[in-house]
Amino acid sequence: MSTLHIVNKSPFERNALASCIGHLGNDDAVLLIEDAVVAARDGSTVAPLIREALTNGPVYVLAADLAARAIKREGVIAGMKLIDYRGFVELAAQHARTQSWL
Amino acid sequence: MRFGILVNEGPYTHQASDTAYRFAVAAIESGHEVFRVFFYHDGVNNGTRLSVPPRDDRNMQMLWSDLAAKQGVDLVICVAAAQRRGILDANEAKRHGKDGDNIAPGFRISGLGQLMEAAIEADRLVTFGD
Numbered sequence: 001m002s003t004l005h006i007v008n009k010s011p012f013e014r015n016a017l018a019s020c021i022g023h024l025g026n027d028d029a030v031l032l033i034e035d036a037v038v039a040a041r042d043g044s045t046v047a048p049l050i051r052e053a054l055t056n057g058p059v060y061v062l063a064a065d066l067a068a069r070a071i072k073r074e075g076v077i078a079g080m081k082l083i084d085y086r087g088f089v090e091l092a093a094q095h096a097r098t099q100s101w102l
Numbered sequence: 103m104r105f106g107i108l109v110n111e112g113p114y115t116h117q118a119s120d121t122a123y124r125f126a127v128a129a130i131e132s133g134h135e136v137f138r139v140f141f142y143h144d145g146v147n148n149g150t151r152l153s154v155p156p157r158d159d160r161n162m163q164m165l166w167s168d169l170a171a172k173q174g175v176d177l178v179i180c181v182a183a184a185q186r187r188g189i190l191d192a193n194e195a196k197r198h199g200k201d202g203d204n205i206a207p208g209f210r211i212s213g214l215g216q217l218m219e220a221a222i223e224a225d226r227l228v229t230f231g232d
Contacts, residue, residue: 016140086131092226100229
């Protein structure tokens with residue numbers, strides 16, 4: 001039973017991202033949306049956390065929310081995958097359930 | 103695939119109703135079904151037809167109402183959360199002795215059973231909120 005973990009708050013505001021990454025199962029994936037996309041930017045203090053998640057499985061980020069915050073594709077941590085809203089829908093369909101870390 | 107969507111945030115808190123709406127549109131465009139959108143907590147504020155945002159701002163209520171009209175998506179507002187925040191249909195207004203109602207087209211007021219049903223009937227329930 002795989003889970004898509006959806007994180008929508010900045011890791012500089014709440015610790016939802018760290019909690020989420022601490023609970024990942026083998027077949028799980030993480031998706032960053034809304035303010036959580038700031039975690040995708042390489043060089044910040046939370047980048048090691050994302051790299052840890054990448055050793056477990058895929059970490060996706062909603063491209064529209066990156067663009068809205070002027071975070072360029074080149075500045076995103078290597079290995080992360082950018083998706084659009086249709087990609088978000090397909091990820092939700094591919095995993096057995098979704099967990100929103102509000 | 104059949105999706106249920108839970109919206110726990112109003113249009114002017116953060117971004118949840120925008121994301122939920124875009125997710126619903128993308129799901130329909132991809133050939134999936136959106137079984138129901140359930141509005142809970144401050145999410146009920148998406149369903150008032152009396153809000154008048156500036157013309158250059160998006161109007162979440164109109165977007166949801168259009169989705170209901172064009173795609174037949176069932177938009178359900180939690181009755182207890184709605185009463186607290188002054189979201190009333192004609193029946194609720196009459197029952198509580200209020201002089202008017204404000205529910206937007208395409209929305210209906212019902213109970214948490216509708217959220218449970220969405221969780222059971224949909225293949226996936228996706229939550230958006232605060």
